[in-house]
Amino acid sequence: MSAAPLPRIAVVGNPNTGKSTLFNALTGLRQRVGNYPGVTVARKSGTCDLGGGRLVELIDLPGLYSLAAVSPDERVVIDVLLGRIPGEAPPDLVLVVCDATNLLRNCFLAAQIAELGLPAVLAVNQADVARERGIEIDIPLLAGRLGTAVALVSAWKGEGIADVRRTLLRGLDQRPVLRRSEWPEAIAAALAEVAAAARDATGRDIPPALAQRFLFDSAPTLAESAGWAAPAREPALRAARDRVRRAGLNPPAAEPLIHYARLRRDLEGVVRGTGRESRSAAVDRILLHRVLGPVCFAVFMLGLFWSVFALAKGPMEWILAGVDGLKALAAPSLEGMPMAQSLVTDGILGGVGAFLVFLPQIAFLFLLVGLLEDSGYMARAAFIMDRLFGWCGLNGKSFVPLLSGFACAIPGILSTRTIEDPKARLATAFAVPFMSCSARFPVYALMCAAFIGPQHGALWESVAMVGMHLVGLLFAVPIAFILTRVVLRVRPAPFVLELPRYQLPKVKDVLWRVWQSVWEFIQKAGTIIFALTIVVWALSYFPRDEALAERARAVAVAKGADPAAADAAAAAAQVENSWMGRMGKSIQPVFDPAGFDWKLTVGVLASFPAREVIVSTLGITYALGEETGADSESLYAAMREARWTEGPRAGTAIFTLPTVLALMVFFALCSQCGSTIVTLARETGGWKWAGISFATMTTLAWLAAVAVYQVGTALMS
Amino acid sequence: MTPDIVIVAAAVGLAAGFLGRLAWRKLADRRKGCAGGCGCASKLTGK
Structure with a gap:
């Protein structure tokens, strides 16, 4: 017999209300906490103990300002709240997280959630910031006016978390529903018309909150996802909106006007003190200055x-x-x-x-x-x-x-x-x-460590x-x-960006993220890079031709080379004769105008599935070409000493400043990541744009690298 | 066959096998709807 499912609580709120921080504090789960909008893009859930072993499942939903949502991310919120996610019932309780320093605007979302008819409670977060700014909030009065339980909390400081738990418990036991706004007669009638028309067209009952979205929102996304097609929808909505207009109201503006008018009354006497200019605002006068x-x-x-x-x-x-x-x-x-x-x-x-x-x-x-x-x-x-x-x-x-x-x-x-x-x-x-x-980064870092740093600082x-x-x-x-x-002829769209206050970073969270990226890097080195190095080594080592190596050694000795230099010449001949060497040499003419020799060409080719592979590939080809068993420092030295062996540049250094910059620019622009191309194909619904992206980036990279090399060489000569 | 060749052949075989399996798993992930990439590092390494 399976255990009964835990009660589910959806956590919703405006972006930058500290919603994710509160979610972390309640669940103890690790989750990325960011300060810029849009960081919560996926739905996240975690288990929370409300006390006495009473467990609930918390669902952290993306931040949004209003239920009039059009982006796919925001639509998830409405779908979860209305129980339109397949196999998921509506949540048992909604926790609306509001910012104490901007309660009126945050309560607008609460007013829309009231229309859903779901049990809901409030957490007024960032109490510490409100206190600093001289803002006082009368929580019992607010609870009375909204008709639900309210907790004052500072999730960032960890104050009031127990109070939120108690509020959630009360919410689950008493199932309070937020007080609704009263709609004028014309809007109530228009909503009834919309609900009836949508029910007739789709064959399903339409919740009042959804009917409001159909009537008030200009984007038809929710109506379409509910299966109400344009031919039936448009005349019905036009008639309902005309009814609202005849009553002297503008349909898209009616909802905020009515909710805000009621909320202003509700918050009278609840919020005291208008707030001083914060230190953040003072700092922003410099950091956001035009110049x-x-x-x-x-x-x-x-x-x-x-x-x-x-x-x-x-x-x-x-x-x-x-x-x-x-x-x-x-x-x-x-x-x-x-x-x-x-x-x-x-x-x-x-x-x-x-x-x-x-x-x-x-x-x-x-x-x-x-x-x-x-x-x-x-x-x-x-x-x-x-x-x-x-x-x-x-x-x-x-x-x-x-x-x-x-x-x-x-x-x-x-x-x-x-x-x-x-x-x-x-x-x-x-x-x-x-x-x-x-x-x-490793590609740039290699070039900086080997050339730019030692030569220029x-x-x-x-x-x-x-x-x-x-x-x-x-x-x-x-x-x-x-x-x-x-x-594409994109229409310009308005962009709302809420600036969070400045705060001291949470070192623990930052260190956790650093560890995640470090661990991912180590895993990559221990798995994909490890396996690729073996394959690249084999391609650069075989086939062996001892007679060829001996000839190269003899030529070097004849020219007066010491035994170490003769060994290096023999090793270099073996690498040039390897499968990788042959491939690099046959394709090198393509990259010659950018100043790449055959070893760099091999590195570039090996990097098309994943660009960072060039670092290990150059490590191998240069180590194999050095009979001294090159240590890591001498890899840089070997690269610095590499010379053209044939052609008009014979005897001159391969890695000049123009070559180094051309290589870096090539890697900055080239499309060298298999996963990115696949993701682009998936997100754009086909291979057309992924193919265009690959072709554009690779062509641009080649052209830019050639331009950098040719112009740089001309300037330096 | 000298131990030298055996060691090298085994290493190259294992590495090529690992990369082949990785490519196969990535294809399977794609069929399941996973785009792969940073967030899916565990899938890429086959864990």
């Missing part, structure tokens, strides 16, 4: 990357030393087995080690970005960038997907679901892969990093402009 804001943003980003390099330097040296220690340990134990020795030292340790060495940089990057995000600054960054997005025709809501794209394109593309307009959604999903994701490393992160944006903006203005 100073973007300057501060650029300084923060430059400082962020500079700090990442500075902080990661020591730990990276420890990892290098560790990998070299392992190589020194492994080599003697495989004495007499040259193939296995090369596999372990050059292949596995060379490849995985070259990748793992960037772990500290990834960890510090996520730490600093997490601290900025939790402090509330990222929402300001959205505000600053919104002007740019507005100019290129992207929806203001594009910021969150594009910002996510800087971590990884996949969640970025998935979060475009919050954009209502399908054309704007497509344009944003197309632009997301241009953002410089964290997988590009840490400041230029940071400038190169910021530059590479801007390259994607630089291309994404005009592409989005062409897509939105010329190809």
Whole structure:
């Protein structure tokens, strides 16, 4: 016999009310807590003990300002509340989370939820901020006016959580329903007409709350999902809206007017003190200033990357030393087995080690970005960038997907679901892969560690990093402009962005997220990268041709090379003769105008499924070409010393500044991620746009790399 | 066959097998509606 299902409580509220923080505090579950809107994109649930072992299931729903929802994400909320999710009954109780510093606007959603007729209780959150601003709330009076139980809480500080539990218990036992607004006669009649017409057309009873959505909302999404098709729907809705207009009311404006008029009466005497200007507002006068804001943003980003390099330097040296220690340990134990020795030292340790060495940089990057995000600054960054997005025709809501794209394109593309307009959604999903994701980071870091840092210093490393992160944006903006203005003709849409107050980041939450990304990086190194390094090693090692190696050795000796240099020449001849070498050499002419030799070409080709593979591939091809059993530092040295062996550039360095920049620009723009292409195909409903994205990005990457190399070389000669 | 060749053949075989299985699982995930990627790292590694 299965246990009875737990009572289900849906947690709803406006974005940035601290809803997710309260959910975490109640359930103890780990969940990402962000400060910018749109972070809660998926429904999350957890078990909560209300006391005395009475367990309930809490469902954390996406934040929304109103039930007049049109985005797919917001529709989930209505579907859950109305019990329209297949196999799920409506929740037993709704917990409406309101922001104490803006109670009137937050209560609008509560007023709409009252219309659903579901039992509901209120949690007035961010009590600490309200207190700081001199706002007092009379909770018993509010409870009396709304007709339900209300708890005052500060989820961030952990105050009042027990009170919320007691309120939920009371809600489950007494099942209070929030007091409804009174509709004028004309609206009540229009609603009855709409409900009757929809019932006749669909053959199903229409709840009053749904009839309100049909009447008041201009977007037909809910009516369509209820099966009320346009031919029957439009005349019925037109007639009902005309009835409302005849009574002197404007249908889309009627709902907020009536609810707000009633809420203003209800909140009279409940909220005392209008609130002082917060410290956040004072700080924002500088950080959101028309001129100073973007300057501060650029300084923060430059400082962020500079700090990442500075902080990661020591730990990276420890990892290098560790990998070299392992190589020194492994080599003697495989004495007499040259193939296995090369596999372990050059292949596995060379490849995985070259990748793992960037772990500290990834960890510090996520730490600093997490601290900025939790402090509330990222929402300001959205505000600053919104002007740019507005100019290129992207929806203001594009910021969150594009910002996510800087971590990884996949969640970025998935979060475009919050954009209502399908054309704007497509344009944003197309632009997301241009953002410089964290997988590009090791590629930039390798080039910085091997060339830019040693030759130009840490400041230029940071400038190169910021530059590479801007390259994607630089291309994404005009592409989005062409897509939105010329190809798709997207209509501009309003964008509401609520700026959360600044706060001290929750170090525990940030560290947890850092650990998640570090663990994912280690898992990748231990699984996919590990297996790929073995395959790449085999392709770069076989077939062996000892006669060819001997000839190369003899030629080197004849030219006066010492024994070590002669060995290196023999090893290089073997790599060039390998399957990987042959493939690289046959395709190299395509990348020659960008200054890539055959080894870089091999790296680029191996990186099409996942771009970070180039780091381990170069680690292997350069280690195999060095008979000295290259340690990680000498990988950089080997790359610095690599020379063209034939053609007009014979004898000159392969890795000049133009080549390094061309390679970084190529990786900044190229579509080298199998998962992203699959996700794009899924989200755009076919392979057409995924194919266009792949072709556009790869062509642009090649053109940009060639331009950088050719112009750079011309300028330097 | 020398132990050298056996070790290398086994390693390359296992690595190729792992990558093949991974590709197969990703296809299966796609059929189930999972797009793969960052959030699905556990699926990618087959756990």
